[in-house]
Amino acid sequence: MKHSLFSEFDPISSKQWKQKIQFELKGEDYNDTLIWNSPENIKVKPFYNQDDLQENLPENPNANGFKICQNIFVFDIEKSIERALESIERGADSIIFTIENETIDITKLLEKLPLETCEIYFNLSFISVNYISKIETIAKSRNAKIYCNLDPIGQLAKDGNWFKTQEKDNFETLNLISKQVSNSSIISINSSLYQNAGANMVQELAYSLAHANEYLNRISTINQPMVFKISVGTNYFFEIAKLRAYRILFDCIAKEYNPNLECHLVVTPTKRNKTIYDYNVNMLRTTTECMSAIIGGADAIANLPYDALYHKDNEFGDRIARNQLLILKNESYFDKVNNPADGTYYIESLTHQLAEKALVLFKDIEVNGGFLKQLNEGIIKRKIQESADKEQELFDSGKEVLLGTNKYPNKDDKMKHDLELFPFVKVNPRKTLITPIIEKRLAEKLEQERLTQEK
Numbered sequence: 001m002k003h004s005l006f007s008e009f010d011p012i013s014s015k016q017w018k019q020k021i022q023f024e025l026k027g028e029d030y031n032d033t034l035i036w037n038s039p040e041n042i043k044v045k046p047f048y049n050q051d052d053l054q055e056n057l058p059e060n061p062n063a064n065g066f067k068i069c070q071n072i073f074v075f076d077i078e079k080s081i082e083r084a085l086e087s088i089e090r091g092a093d094s095i096i097f098t099i100e101n102e103t104i105d106i107t108k109l110l111e112k113l114p115l116e117t118c119e120i121y122f123n124l125s126f127i128s129v130n131y132i133s134k135i136e137t138i139a140k141s142r143n144a145k146i147y148c149n150l151d152p153i154g155q156l157a158k159d160g161n162w163f164k165t166q167e168k169d170n171f172e173t174l175n176l177i178s179k180q181v182s183n184s185s186i187i188s189i190n191s192s193l194y195q196n197a198g199a200n201m202v203q204e205l206a207y208s209l210a211h212a213n214e215y216l217n218r219i220s221t222i223n224q225p226m227v228f229k230i231s232v233g234t235n236y237f238f239e240i241a242k243l244r245a246y247r248i249l250f251d252c253i254a255k256e257y258n259p260n261l262e263c264h265l266v267v268t269p270t271k272r273n274k275t276i277y278d279y280n281v282n283m284l285r286t287t288t289e290c291m292s293a294i295i296g297g298a299d300a301i302a303n304l305p306y307d308a309l310y311h312k313d314n315e316f317g318d319r320i321a322r323n324q325l326l327i328l329k330n331e332s333y334f335d336k337v338n339n340p341a342d343g344t345y346y347i348e349s350l351t352h353q354l355a356e357k358a359l360v361l362f363k364d365i366e367v368n369g370g371f372l373k374q375l376n377e378g379i380i381k382r383k384i385q386e387s388a389d390k391e392q393e394l395f396d397s398g399k400e401v402l403l404g405t406n407k408y409p410n411k412d413d414k415m416k417h418d419l420e421l422f423p424f425v426k427v428n429p430r431k432t433l434i435t436p437i438i439e440k441r442l443a444e445k446l447e448q449e450r451l452t453q454e455k
Helices: 014-024 030-034 077-089 106-110 129-142 152-159 170-180 191-197 201-218 236-254 281-296 315-331 345-367 371-376 379-396 444-453
Strands: 067-073 094-099 119-124 146-150 185-190 226-232 263-269
Touching: 014 030, 067 077, 067 315, 077 094, 077 106, 106 129, 129 146, 129 170, 146 226, 152 170, 152 185, 152 191, 152 201, 152 371, 170 185, 170 201, 185 191, 185 201, 191 201, 191 226, 191 379, 201 226, 201 236, 201 345, 201 371, 201 379, 226 236, 226 281, 236 263, 236 281, 236 345, 263 281, 281 315, 371 379
Parallel strands: 067 094, 094 119, 119 146, 146 185, 185 226, 226 263
Antiparallel strands: none
């Protein structure tokens, strides 16, 4: 005979819990004392129970099967191949190649890699029908899973200009590519840009959704998953809910175009809260961020090395970043529980509220001409900047804390002679169609002041 656990106890409603808490507060106001408001205008309560589940959300389909990605910038092909093979041998099961121009021999780059078992992503700084055709030929011949990650809208948003193409415009190029490609995924959405520039989570979700909708409206045949490149911060439970909301919202609009279309979430820790001083704390930040990514249902995770801001790519930083994910996967057993966040009242409530608020903003964008129109008019940049300024003010005043930077800094920490890379916003004056959206870290101003004071 089956016996329900805790069946002998009467259920307790939210109202009863709240009355008990109010009694224990001894006259203090419940709302003022225990409820805080997030930047997304979500009121976070001190407790959640079954009463908070307004409806059953769709099951999160991929909270355990994540791939460990290794980022590789391709300059020297031989060294890139060697690094990719070494990364796979040491635990990576997917590679993200960043390629800046068409002179890179794609056939040579991929010929020695185990494409049958290792997924490949490309971040291309150009768009070319011929180049993608070569990738598609390789994908077909070797039964490989390849994601080309073409994102002209993301290029416009980040750079201020479209890709240069032989065709009339970038969308004509995408349509030509989509008709030739069946094995490879071609479309991606650079959601990380919005997060790293300071957008709050509702904005990030809504802008990414509207960004994707532009492609769904303009590309006649999209049959492969669309890739969302997403950054996550250290608001642990909110970030889990954000990733779950991505899938819910994408399914909501994709079914209007292709009921079988899926999204593919490639997640990386944000740069916005990373620091050059007391840089070892970055490892703690990226660990919790990777945990959020796993529980939230990322398909692939590319961890950010602790020294990525100020050091060139190096074996030690890459190995530490990869090992963080290997520990979470193989020693902390984060890949052994299917959909661990399902049914958790707090996360389910956050997921519902984020998705609901983002959908309202998405509809407002569409009613007012769509994402591209608002991007061209500077509305998207202005709204993100407003959110970024609010967060920057909290950081500058000490209300938003980065340990080791604006709280408990190590005054003896010196970095001036350890900077191999310029870790601040770079100014590149040029003629652009629109003012680009600029990624900026919270600690930049404070760090620049400290560098000038170093002896």
